[in-house]
Amino acid sequence: MSHEFDDEDRPITFKRSSMSKSNELHSKRRKSTSHCHDGQSYKKTSDVLSSNGQCSSSQNGKVVPSAKATSVKCSVGISTASTSNLKTYTRFSSANSNSTNHLKEDKCENSEDEEDKIPLSVRMKMNNDNAKQATPNVSTLSVKRPLDKLDSLHSSGKKAKLSDLASSINAKQISAKSEPHAEEEEDDDDIPLSLVMNNLATSVNNKSFSLKKFTKVNKGAAPFVKEKEKLKKSEHFKSTKLLQSSGDGQKKWTTFVHNGIIFPPPYNPHGVKILYKGKPVTLTPEQEEVATWFADMWDTEYMQNEIFKNNFWNDWQKLLGKNHVIQNVKDCDFTPIYDWCQNEKDKKKQMSSAEKKALREEKMKQEEKYKWAIVDGVKEKVGNFRVEPPGLFRGRGKHPKTGHVKKRIGPNDVIINIGKDAPIPECPIPGASWKEIRHDNTCSWLAKWRDPTKAKSSKYVFLAASSSWNGQSDKEKYEKARMLKSYIGNIRAAYTKGFTSIDITKQQIAVATYFIDKLALRAGNEKDDEEADTVGCCTLKVENVMAEGHNKLKFDFLGKDSIKYENTVEVELPVYNAILKFQKDKCPGDALFDKLDTSILNAHLKELMPNLTAKVFRTFNASFTLDDKLNKETKDGDVAEKVVVYQHANKQVAIICNHQRSVSKSHSSQISKLSGKIDELQAVLKELKIDLDRARKGKPPLKCSGVKNQSNLNPEAIEKKIAQTSAKIEKMQRDMHTKEDLKTVALGTSKINYLDPRISVAWCKRNEVPIEKIFSKTLLEKFAWAMDVDPDFRF
DNA sequence: GGAAATACTTAGCAATATGTAG
DNA sequence: CTACATATTGCTAAGTATTTCC
Numbered sequence: 001m002s003h004e005f006d007d008e009d010r011p012i013t014f015k016r017s018s019m020s021k022s023n024e025l026h027s028k029r030r031k032s033t034s035h036c037h038d039g040q041s042y043k044k045t046s047d048v049l050s051s052n053g054q055c056s057s058s059q060n061g062k063v064v065p066s067a068k069a070t071s072v073k074c075s076v077g078i079s080t081a082s083t084s085n086l087k088t089y090t091r092f093s094s095a096n097s098n099s100t101n102h103l104k105e106d107k108c109e110n111s112e113d114e115e116d117k118i119p120l121s122v123r124m125k126m127n128n129d130n131a132k133q134a135t136p137n138v139s140t141l142s143v144k145r146p147l148d149k150l151d152s153l154h155s156s157g158k159k160a161k162l163s164d165l166a167s168s169i170n171a172k173q174i175s176a177k178s179e180p181h182a183e184e185e186e187d188d189d190d191i192p193l194s195l196v197m198n199n200l201a202t203s204v205n206n207k208s209f210s211l212k213k214f215t216k217v218n219k220g221a222a223p224f225v226k227e228k229e230k231l232k233k234s235e236h237f238k239s240t241k242l243l244q245s246s247g248d249g250q251k252k253w254t255t256f257v258h259n260g261i262i263f264p265p266p267y268n269p270h271g272v273k274i275l276y277k278g279k280p281v282t283l284t285p286e287q288e289e290v291a292t293w294f295a296d297m298w299d300t301e302y303m304q305n306e307i308f309k310n311n312f313w314n315d316w317q318k319l320l321g322k323n324h325v326i327q328n329v330k331d332c333d334f335t336p337i338y339d340w341c342q343n344e345k346d347k348k349k350q351m352s353s354a355e356k357k358a359l360r361e362e363k364m365k366q367e368e369k370y371k372w373a374i375v376d377g378v379k380e381k382v383g384n385f386r387v388e389p390p391g392l393f394r395g396r397g398k399h400p401k402t403g404h405v406k407k408r409i410g411p412n413d414v415i416i417n418i419g420k421d422a423p424i425p426e427c428p429i430p431g432a433s434w435k436e437i438r439h440d441n442t443c444s445w446l447a448k449w450r451d452p453t454k455a456k457s458s459k460y461v462f463l464a465a466s467s468s469w470n471g472q473s474d475k476e477k478y479e480k481a482r483m484l485k486s487y488i489g490n491i492r493a494a495y496t497k498g499f500t501s502i503d504i505t506k507q508q509i510a511v512a513t514y515f516i517d518k519l520a521l522r523a524g525n526e527k528d529d530e531e532a533d534t535v536g537c538c539t540l541k542v543e544n545v546m547a548e549g550h551n552k553l554k555f556d557f558l559g560k561d562s563i564k565y566e567n568t569v570e571v572e573l574p575v576y577n578a579i580l581k582f583q584k585d586k587c588p589g590d591a592l593f594d595k596l597d598t599s600i601l602n603a604h605l606k607e608l609m610p611n612l613t614a615k616v617f618r619t620f621n622a623s624f625t626l627d628d629k630l631n632k633e634t635k636d637g638d639v640a641e642k643v644v645v646y647q648h649a650n651k652q653v654a655i656i657c658n659h660q661r662s663v664s665k666s667h668s669s670q671i672s673k674l675s676g677k678i679d680e681l682q683a684v685l686k687e688l689k690i691d692l693d694r695a696r697k698g699k700p701p702l703k704c705s706g707v708k709n710q711s712n713l714n715p716e717a718i719e720k721k722i723a724q725t726s727a728k729i730e731k732m733q734r735d736m737h738t739k740e741d742l743k744t745v746a747l748g749t750s751k752i753n754y755l756d757p758r759i760s761v762a763w764c765k766r767n768e769v770p771i772e773k774i775f776s777k778t779l780l781e782k783f784a785w786a787m788d789v790d791p792d793f794r795f
Numbered sequence: 796g797g798a799a800a801t802a803c804t805t806a807g808c809a810a811t812a813t814g815t816a817g
Numbered sequence: 818c819t820a821c822a823t824a825t826t827g828c829t830a831a832g833t834a835t836t837t838c839c
Contacts, residue, residue, distance in 0.1 A: 388829065396807080396830065443802065451830095459829085460802070473803085522805095523833060531831080560832055561806055599797095602834070615804085615833060661807065670822075746807070748825090753805050776825055798838085805832065812825070817818105 250442040252469070256418055258373035258382065260425025261447050261461055262366075263410065264389035272340045275333035276326050287319050288337075290405055293392045295334035296341045302394070302403070311403030312392055373446060373463060381464035381781075382446065387414075393453045397532040397562025406452050411435070413449040444469050454530070466781035475785055478756040480611060481619040482795060487609040488620070492517065494608065499574035505595040509604050511578050512537050512593055516614050519569065520621045520656050522560060523598045523614035534558045537614070538601055540592040542583045551576045565658050622653045622754035627795035630763050642769050646760070651742065653750045661746040667739075674736045681729045688725060692718040751775075757783035762793035 267289045273280035274291055283291060294312050302308045313329045320326055351359075370385040387409050395402030411432040416425060420439045427433050435449075447461040463469055484491075491513070498510025515521050515537050524536020535544060535557050544557035553576065554568045571579075582592050598614065605612040629649035634642060664670075691701040695715045757775070761783070764771045775783060 384828075386828090394830080399830090445802075448802090453830095456799070457831095458801075462803075470803095477804090525833060527832095534831085536832085561830075563807080598833075599835095613834065618805095659806080666822085749806060778826065796839100800837070801835080803833085803835100806830075808828090808830105810825100810827075812823100814821105814823075816821085 252444050253375050253419070253441050255376055255421065256373070256441065257375075257422040258418060258425065258446050259369045260416060260428070261414070262370050262386045263428055264387060264408075270337075270340055272336050274326075274337060275335070277331045278333070280336075281325055284319075287316070289390075290316050290319060290392075291334065292337050292341065295337035297392065298334060298338045302392075305402065307398065307400065308392075308403030311401065312405075315403075315405040375463075375467075375469070378468065380467040380469075383462045383464040385446075385461060387449075388459065395453075395532065397534065397558060399532040400530060401453055404453060409449050409452065414447050415449065416447050417443065417445050464781075465778070466784065468785075471782070471785040474782075477619060478623065478758070481616055481623055481756070484609060484612065484616055484620045485624065485795070487612070488517075491608050496572075496574075499572070499578055505600070507578055508582065508593045508595050509601060511575055511582075512596055512601055513605070514571075514575060516617045517621075518571075519555070519567065520618045520658075521565075522618070523601065525598050532558075532562050534560060534562055536560070538593055538596050538598050541588065542586045542590050542592050543588040545579055545583075545592060547576060547580055547583075553579060559658065563658065563660050618657060619754055619756075622657055622750050623756040623759060623795045625653050625656060626650065626755050627759045630759065631794070634763070634767060639769050639773065642767050643773050646763070646769075646774060647738075647747065650747045650751065650755075651745055653755065654745045654747050657750055657754060659746040659749040660744055663743045667743055671736060671740060674732060674739070678729055678732050678736070681725055681732070685722065685725045685729065688718055688722045692722065751779065752782075756795055757786035758789040758793050759795050761786050761789050762791050765789075765791035 267285060269285040269288055270292070271288075273282055274295075275281070290312075294316070297303065309329065316329075317324075317326075326332060367385070371382055373380050373382050388406075390408040391406050393399075393401055393404045393406045411427045411429050412435050414434055415436040415438055416434050417438045417440055418424065419441075424434075424437055445460045445462055448458045451457045451459050495510040495513045495517075498506050499514070501507045501510065516523070522536035524539035526539065527534070535541060536559060540557065544555060546554040546556070548554050548568065551570050551573055552568055553571050554566075556564075556566050559565045579592070582594075586592075586594075602613045605614065605616075626649050629652055630646065633645050633649065635645075692715055694701060695718055757779075760774050761771060763769070764774060771780065771787070780787075
C-alpha cells in the first residue's frame with residue numbers, strides 16, 4: 001500500500017513561517033548503540049513480505065467423517081454458583097439527568113468551540129486560572145503535576161459543568177433492571193440498539209424509560225426522524241455523564257467491589273493416540289494436551305513457520321522426556337488427533353439450535369457474576385474476566401518465541417486488586433488460593449498475572465471499554481489531541497527550524513517529529529531481542545528509509561504487529577539532506593536516529609505543549625482528517641450516500657494510520673461471484689432493451705422466457721424494469737468496487753481508537769444520519785460520553 | 796541516568812452473531 | 818429454513834509512556 005502524500009492530505013497546511021526560537025532542545029545523551037559490524041544482520045526488505053504473521057486457515061485440510069453424535073464433550077465448568085453479591089448492591093442516591101443538564105452541556109460545548117478562536121496565550125491563561133495550582137506561564141511549560149492534567153485540558157466552561165454535575169451524577173446507577181433476561185424476551189427485539197444497551201449494561205433512569213416508549217412508538221413509522229429537534233433528543237444520542245476525576249492525586253476509587261475472574265476448565269483428555277513412525281503412541285494427559293494444541297493448528301499458516309514448529313517441539317520434548325519413544329517431530333503423525341478436533345467441531349456445529357442455546361445460557365449463568373464490578377457505588381462492566389487459557393503462543397511476524405507453550409494460569413499466579421472493605425473473591429479452584437490481595441486505589445485493574453511468555457510483562461484484567469474510567473480517559477485523550485491543534489503551528493515552525501540545526505540531536509529530533517507529524521508514525525520504543533524485529537520512528541534503521549532522488553524518501557519497514565509500512569513521500573530538501581547525513585557512515589541495521597529514543601523525543605515534545613507525547617499526533621491527525629473530510633465531502637443526499645461519505649473519510653484515516661487487514665480467503669471468489677451476477681444482469685438488460693424496442697413496435701417479446709410475460713408487454717412496464725435492473729447493476733458495481741477497494745484496509749481500528757466520537761456524533765446530528773449507522777452496539781456503549789455533543793462540534 | 800517494572804492503549808484476526816438470498 | 822456472506826464481538830499480542838528501582 002503506497003500512498004503519495006500531497007499537501008492536500010495534510011491536516012493543516014504547512015506554513016513555513018519562521019518562528020522565534022522558543023525552544024531549546026534537550027540534549028540528553030543516549031547509550032551509544034551504534035554497532036557497525038556484522039554484515040549478516042542485514043536482512044529484510046526481500047524476505048519481509050511473507051512475514052505478516054497472518055494465519056489464514058485453509059479449510060480444506062483433511063476430510064473428516066461427520067459423526068452423528070450429538071453429545072458434546074464440553075467444558076467441565078467450575079460451578080461455584082453462589083449468588084452474586086453484586087446484585088445486592090443498589091444505589092439509592094437519586095441523580096436524575098434532566099434537560100437542564102443537556103442545555104448546560106450544549107452551552108459548554110459551544111464555549112469550548114469559541115475557545116479555539118481565542119489566542120493561545122490567553123487560553124493558556126484561562127486554563128491556568130482554572131487549575132488548582134495555577135502555573136504562572138505559558139506554552140513552553142511542562143506540567144509537573146499530573147494531577148492538574150484534567151483541569152488544564154478542560155476549558156473553564158467544561159470544568160464548571162463537571163463540578164456542577166459532580167453531585168448529581170446519574171452516570172450508571174445500579175438498578176434491578178440490570179438482569180438481561182428479564183426484559184429482553186418480549187421487548188428488546190424491536191428496540192433500537194442503544195436502548196437494549198441501556199437496559200443491559202448501564203442501568204436506566206426514569207427519563208430513559210419514557211423516552212424508550214416514545215422511540216418505540218415512532219420507530220415503525222419513520223426510521224429516520226425528520227426534524228433535527230427530535231433527532232437531537234433521540235434516545236440514540238443519549239449520553240452518559242462522566243464522573244469528574246477526583247482531582248485527588250492518583251486516587252482512582254474509594255470503594256471497589258468485584259468477584260474476581262474465571263479460570264478455564266481443566267484439561268479433559270481424549271485418549272486419541274498419535275502415530276510415531278506409523279505406530280500408535282500413548283501420551284500422558286499433559287503431553288496429549290500440548291500435542292492437541294499443535295494438531296488443531298494443522299491447517300494454519302503456523303505450520304509453515306519453522307520457528308513455531310521448533311519452539312513447539314522443544315517444549316513438547318521437555319514434556320515427553322529425554323528417553324521417550326518420540327524422538328523427532330518429523331516422524332509424528334498428528335492426523336488422528338487433528339481428526340478428533342475436527343470431529344468435535346462438527347459435533348458442535350451439528351447441535352440443534354435449542355441445544356446451543358441451552359449451552360450458551362448455562363455459560364452465561366456461570367459467568368454473570370464476574371461480568372460486573374462496582375466502583376464507588378456504580379456498577380460497571382468488566383472487560384476480560386476470563387483468564388487466558390493455556391495454548392501455543394501465537395506470536396506475530398518473526399517472533400522468536402512463537403510456538404512456545406503458554407502455560408496454564410492458576411489462582412496462585414494471580415494478584416487481585418480490590419477495595420479494602422470488599423469481600424475477597426472466592427478462589428474458584430478448590431484448594432488453591434490467590435497469590436496476593438492488593439488494595440491499590442491508584443490503579444484500575446482487577447487482577448493481573450505474570451505473562452507466561454514474557455517474563456517482564458503482566459496480563460491485566462480491566463473494566464470494559466464502556467466503563468466511566470475508560471470513557472474519561474478517552475475523552476482526555478481527544479481533548480489533548482484537540483489541544484495540539486492550537487500548538488501545531490508553533491511545533492511545525494520549531495521543527496522546520498531544527499532541520500538544519502548543527503546540533504545533531506536537535507536535528508534528529510526535528511526530523512523525527514516531522515515524520516511523526518506528517519506520516520503518523522508511531523514513536524518506536526526500544527525492543528529487546530525476545531520480540532519480533534519491528535520498528536517505529538525512533539527505532540528506524542538506516543535501510544528502512546531510502547533516498548530516491550528528487551527529495552523523495554521511500555519508507556519500508558515492519559511496524560507494530562509486523563505490518564509492513566511502505567510509502568514514498570516527497571519531503572522538504574533539508575529533511576532529505578538530513579537523512580542522507582544520518583545515514584552516512586552507517587551500516588544496515590544501525591539506528592537512523594542514533595541520538596534519539598522515545599524518552600528524549602517525548603521530553604522534547606513536552607516542552608512544546610503540556611503532556612504532549614508522540615502518539616498524540618496520530619490521534620490528532622486521524623481525528624482532524626475525519627472532521628475535515630466529513631465537512632468537505634458531505635453533500636445533500638440520502639442516508640446511504642452520507643454513510644458512504646463517512647466510510648470514505650474513515651478509509652483515508654485508515655490509510656494514514658496504516659491500518660491493514662489480510663485479504664479474506666474467500667475474497668477473490670466473492671468478487672468473481674459478484675461480477676458473474678453483474679454480467680448476468682447486463683445480459684438481462686440487453687434483452688429488455690430489445691424487448692422494449694419490440695414492444696413499442698407492437699411485437700411480442702423476443703424470448704418467452706417467463707410465464708408472467710403478459711404483464712411485461714407494455715413499454716412502460718419494460719422501461720420500469722430496465723430502470724430497476726440498471727440501478728441494481730450500478731449498486732452491485734459500486735459494492736464490488738468498494739469491496740475490492742477495502743480488501744486490505746481495516747476501518748475499525750481507527751474508529752475504535754483514533755477518531756473522536758464527537759465528530760461522528762455531531763456529523764450524524766447535522767446530517768440526520770442515525771448514529772447506529774456508524775457505531776455498533778458496543779461502540780455506542782463505549783462512546784456514551786460523547787452522545788450529547790453539540791451538533792456544531794468541530795474537532 | 797538508565798534499565799526494568801508497571802499500567803494502560805492500540806492492533807489484527809478468529810469466533811460468533813446477524814442479515815439476507817435462495 | 819438453510820446456507821452463505823457480512824458485521825460485530827472477543828481475544829490476546831504488541832505497542833506507548835510513566836514510574837520505580839538501583
